[in-house]
Amino acid sequence: MHMADALLSPAVGTAFWAGAIGTIGFASRKLKARLDDRKIPLMGVAGAFIFASQMINFTIPGTGSSGHLGGGLILTILLGPHAAFLVMASVLTVQALFFADGGLLALGCNIWNLGVYPCFVAWPLIYKPLAGDGRDRRRILPASVASAVAGLQMGAFSVVLQTLLSGKIALPFGTFLLVMQPIHLAIGAVEGFVTAGVIHYVRAVRPEMLDSVASTRPLAAGISLRNVLAGFIALAVVTGGALTWFASTHPDGLEWSIERISGKGGLPGQEHGIAAAAKRLQEKIAFLPDYGFKPPEGKSRGTEEAPAWPNIDAGTSASGLIGGLLVLAMALGIGWAIRAFRGKRST
Amino acid sequence: MSHHLLEFNDVRFRYPDGTEALRGVSFRITHGESVGIVGANGAGKSTLLLHMNGYLLPTAGFVTVGEVPLRKETRPEIRRKVGVVFQNPDDQLFMPTVFDDVAFGPLNLGMPPDRVRERVREALYRVNALTLADKPPHRLSGGQKSAVAIATVIAMEPDILVMDEPAASLDPKSRRAVIGLLNTFAHSKIVASHDLDLILDVCARCLVIRDGAIVADGPSARILSDATLLAENNLELPLTLQGRPAMGGNAPMSAPRS
Amino acid sequence: MTFEASFSGIGRLDRLSYRDTAVHRLDPRAKVVATMLYVVAVISFPKYEVLSLLPFFLFPVLMAALGDIPAGFIARKVVAVSPFAVFVGMFNPLFDPGTVAIAPGVSVSAGWVSFASILVKFALTISAALLLIATTSFPGICRAFRRLGMPALFVSQLLFLYRYLFVLMEETMRVVRARDLRSFGRRGTGVRVFVRIVATLFLRTVERAERIYGAMLARGFRGEVPSMRREALGPSDAVFVLAAASFFALCRLVPVPETIGRLVRGFTG
Numbered sequence: 001m002h003m004a005d006a007l008l009s010p011a012v013g014t015a016f017w018a019g020a021i022g023t024i025g026f027a028s029r030k031l032k033a034r035l036d037d038r039k040i041p042l043m044g045v046a047g048a049f050i051f052a053s054q055m056i057n058f059t060i061p062g063t064g065s066s067g068h069l070g071g072g073l074i075l076t077i078l079l080g081p082h083a084a085f086l087v088m089a090s091v092l093t094v095q096a097l098f099f100a101d102g103g104l105l106a107l108g109c110n111i112w113n114l115g116v117y118p119c120f121v122a123w124p125l126i127y128k129p130l131a132g133d134g135r136d137r138r139r140i141l142p143a144s145v146a147s148a149v150a151g152l153q154m155g156a157f158s159v160v161l162q163t164l165l166s167g168k169i170a171l172p173f174g175t176f177l178l179v180m181q182p183i184h185l186a187i188g189a190v191e192g193f194v195t196a197g198v199i200h201y202v203r204a205v206r207p208e209m210l211d212s213v214a215s216t217r218p219l220a221a222g223i224s225l226r227n228v229l230a231g232f233i234a235l236a237v238v239t240g241g242a243l244t245w246f247a248s249t250h251p252d253g254l255e256w257s258i259e260r261i262s263g264k265g266g267l268p269g270q271e272h273g274i275a276a277a278a279k280r281l282q283e284k285i286a287f288l289p290d291y292g293f294k295p296p297e298g299k300s301r302g303t304e305e306a307p308a309w310p311n312i313d314a315g316t317s318a319s320g321l322i323g324g325l326l327v328l329a330m331a332l333g334i335g336w337a338i339r340a341f342r343g344k345r346s347t
Numbered sequence: 348m349s350h351h352l353l354e355f356n357d358v359r360f361r362y363p364d365g366t367e368a369l370r371g372v373s374f375r376i377t378h379g380e381s382v383g384i385v386g387a388n389g390a391g392k393s394t395l396l397l398h399m400n401g402y403l404l405p406t407a408g409f410v411t412v413g414e415v416p417l418r419k420e421t422r423p424e425i426r427r428k429v430g431v432v433f434q435n436p437d438d439q440l441f442m443p444t445v446f447d448d449v450a451f452g453p454l455n456l457g458m459p460p461d462r463v464r465e466r467v468r469e470a471l472y473r474v475n476a477l478t479l480a481d482k483p484p485h486r487l488s489g490g491q492k493s494a495v496a497i498a499t500v501i502a503m504e505p506d507i508l509v510m511d512e513p514a515a516s517l518d519p520k521s522r523r524a525v526i527g528l529l530n531t532f533a534h535s536k537i538v539a540s541h542d543l544d545l546i547l548d549v550c551a552r553c554l555v556i557r558d559g560a561i562v563a564d565g566p567s568a569r570i571l572s573d574a575t576l577l578a579e580n581n582l583e584l585p586l587t588l589q590g591r592p593a594m595g596g597n598a599p600m601s602a603p604r605s
Numbered sequence: 606m607t608f609e610a611s612f613s614g615i616g617r618l619d620r621l622s623y624r625d626t627a628v629h630r631l632d633p634r635a636k637v638v639a640t641m642l643y644v645v646a647v648i649s650f651p652k653y654e655v656l657s658l659l660p661f662f663l664f665p666v667l668m669a670a671l672g673d674i675p676a677g678f679i680a681r682k683v684v685a686v687s688p689f690a691v692f693v694g695m696f697n698p699l700f701d702p703g704t705v706a707i708a709p710g711v712s713v714s715a716g717w718v719s720f721a722s723i724l725v726k727f728a729l730t731i732s733a734a735l736l737l738i739a740t741t742s743f744p745g746i747c748r749a750f751r752r753l754g755m756p757a758l759f760v761s762q763l764l765f766l767y768r769y770l771f772v773l774m775e776e777t778m779r780v781v782r783a784r785d786l787r788s789f790g791r792r793g794t795g796v797r798v799f800v801r802i803v804a805t806l807f808l809r810t811v812e813r814a815e816r817i818y819g820a821m822l823a824r825g826f827r828g829e830v831p832s833m834r835r836e837a838l839g840p841s842d843a844v845f846v847l848a849a850a851s852f853f854a855l856c857r858l859v860p861v862p863e864t865i866g867r868l869v870r871g872f873t874g
Binding site for chain 3: 402435450452463483499500
């Protein structure tokens with residue numbers, strides 16, 4: 001459920017990038033203040049471990065389909081939330097580059113969806129209270145399943161929200177949600193089982209690994225973690241609210257800001273510089289109505305623009321089509337020419 | 348040159364789980380000596396090496412490097428004097444490029460960037476790996492990794508070079524190259540290995556360790572030709588001393604070494 | 606994708622990134638910044654825009670050609686990548702029944718247009734990301750992140766992750782191979798075996814981290830991973846970023862295909 005660049009609007013993408021970078025900075029500072037050096041290589045290698053184990057697929061019982069490990073929860077239980085978050089952020093960065101999972105702008109959303117929820121929400125609010133100090137073996141399984149499911153549900157919900165706020169798809173909110181949440185219920189349950197299995201195994205072989213995390217936590221982060229959470233929830237509400245407003249009133253962030261900068265209702269007759277560019281932009285907007293956020297109910301703000309449809313100048317479209325194909329051919333031709341030239345030079 | 352001196356005096360070490368890994372080890376290695384350490388698996392070789400740069404501190408007894416006694420506070424100083432090359436080069440080479448890896452030690456010593464660059468070049472030149480500087484370690488061959496691992500340590504210009512299985516899992520040609528390399532060092536050298544031919548080629552002196560204590564200490568040529576002593580320690584005569592014809596097709600299968 | 610296929614894909618990208626071409630020699634910061642600008646420019650196009658996106662193909666095409674990166678390899682990776690965007694976009698034609706005229710007398714459903722827009726944006730942004738890593742070594746990108754203000758701890762994390770990625774993937778691949786060789790049909794690929802494998806790998810990982818830590822201490826590590834400044838931004842980097850940024854701005858603000866199309870039609874008719 002990696003979020004993808006193509007589904008994002010710049011406003012949503014950059015907002016979540018900012019959120020992700022802020023959290024990375026916060027987690028780094030927290031960790032630096034009380035980091036045992038030993039953890040520095042451990043975190044890096046643990047990231048490589050998650051990356052490698054995500055590549056192993058296994059059969060989900062009863063379904064025959066294959067699943068794989070997310071890793072956020074397991075890392076938090078083993079390394080603590082701040083270290084785990086940084087490791088998840090690193091894993092997702094490497095995936096964004098080497099697998100192009102989602103893309104570069106969507107990386108912010110992905111770090112948020114797959115890092116923040118398991119490490120800073122599901123673990124402290126669900127896993128910890130349910131698992132207690134971890135000494136009772138029987139509590140680990142329900143705690144892992146519950147927190148993995150919750151973390152993934154939050155992540156999936158977040159994906160739906162980010163997609164809809166960006167307004168590039170027509171899928172209604174309710175339908176999208178009904179597709180995403182049940183799928184992630186199953187994925188979450190499997191993740192919980194795997195996490196519990198690994199924790200049991202580690203407990204049997206290297207019990208001190210778990211104790212070190214469990215014991216340092218309450219002292220160092222008991223209070224601050226709550227503050228952090230409050231901060232996160234506040235931030236989520238504020239950004240969510242702001243983005244919803246932004247997306248629904250101003251369908252496209254860049255155009256909105258250009259309109260504002262250039263002063264849409266500004267001096268008449270000013271036909272150069274940015275105003276001219278904006279005017280051309282507006283012509284294009286007229287050519288492409290209802291480009292923005294489309295409320296799921298269908299009674300969209302697009303209705304006021306709907307009359308624009310029949311007025312499309314087919315001639316303009318034809319020019320666009322011809323030009324577009326030409327441009328594409330040119331781009332590919334340039335690439336081909338460079339390659340041919342290189343080939344000739346190297347032989 | 349007393350700063351090249353390494354002395355263990357009745358060193359004992361017990362792991363937290365109660366295993367007594369060293370039971371009163373004493374020896375003294377002087378300037379320029381090359382010493383091999385051999386023994387069965389679990390005899391205490393690795394524990395012994397980990398004391399040489401203070402990764403472990405003795406439970407009882409003393410370790411002295413040069414004039415400095417090993418204590419918690421003197422560890423940084425000791426680590427500057429004793430360079431340890433660990434067995435698996437993948438663990439030794441932890442930075443993203445060869446250059447960064449060789450520069451890691453000198454930068455930690457607080458050297459200015461120009462000096463560091465010079466050190467890195469020198470160290471890579473000595474192990475014949477100058478052209479690898481910009482490569483990531485995962486693109487190196489086994490032999491190249493071993494050479495670079497040695498460079499990372501000699502870039503810190505230690506007085507004493509300690510190596511754990513420097514040629515393990517190398518192909519014969521790379522192994523030969525490492526042996527040649529080790530013989531170019533004038534440092535005091537300490538090499539722990541199951542590869543007795545390598546010890547014979549590189550080290551003039553040899554210690555045999557069993558159950559956490561030294562059971563033999565003397566010239567390699569003598570110790571490594573003592574078939575009874577070696578057999579008692581799960582070791583066997585170096586191939587060069589086995590006296591079988593090099594191409595003998597029907598030589599008996601040798602006992603497993605480990 | 607099987608484990609081995611993805612492993613070799615990553616390995617190939619990584620090898621490409623150490624080539625020596627004009628594009629590879631550019632400062633990593635310049636390429637990171639240009640690629641980000643590119644992605645933002647591409648996705649800032651409205652929902653129903655397809656044609657104006659086409660000039661943006663020039664950037665990945667140029668990067669691939671000048672960086673000597675096999676285009677087919679990148680294209681295959683783009684197609685193979687997570688189908689999430691495609692899956693979600695597929696619903697557009699179903700839920701957006703409006704029509705739009707694309708040529709005199711020819712009109713298509715608006716949903717198909719917005720779906721096409723998503724696909725084009727997807728191809729553009731994903732290929733840009735892949736080309737960034739194919740023309741810039743991962744350590745180079747990390748150094749760029751550091752100099753662009755990412756926390757040192759996070760960046761050293763990324764570098765460790767990269768360093769041990771290949772080591773651990775190889776280790777994992779050996780285990781997976783052993784599993785697959787002995788699990789005739791399905792039985793061995795279940796969750797139970799998976800948990801075992803993951804747990805064992807994790808413990809080995811911890812042990813490896815301990816050995817690495819020992820090696821770091823032996824070379825004077827005191828809590829800070831040192832790094833050396835190696836690149837300086839040169840004139841070619843500035844030219845690259847400026848040229849890229851102005852090209853993106855031009856293509857974003859001027860409907861290039863339409864303009865060219867008008868010109869062509871002006872000539873012919």
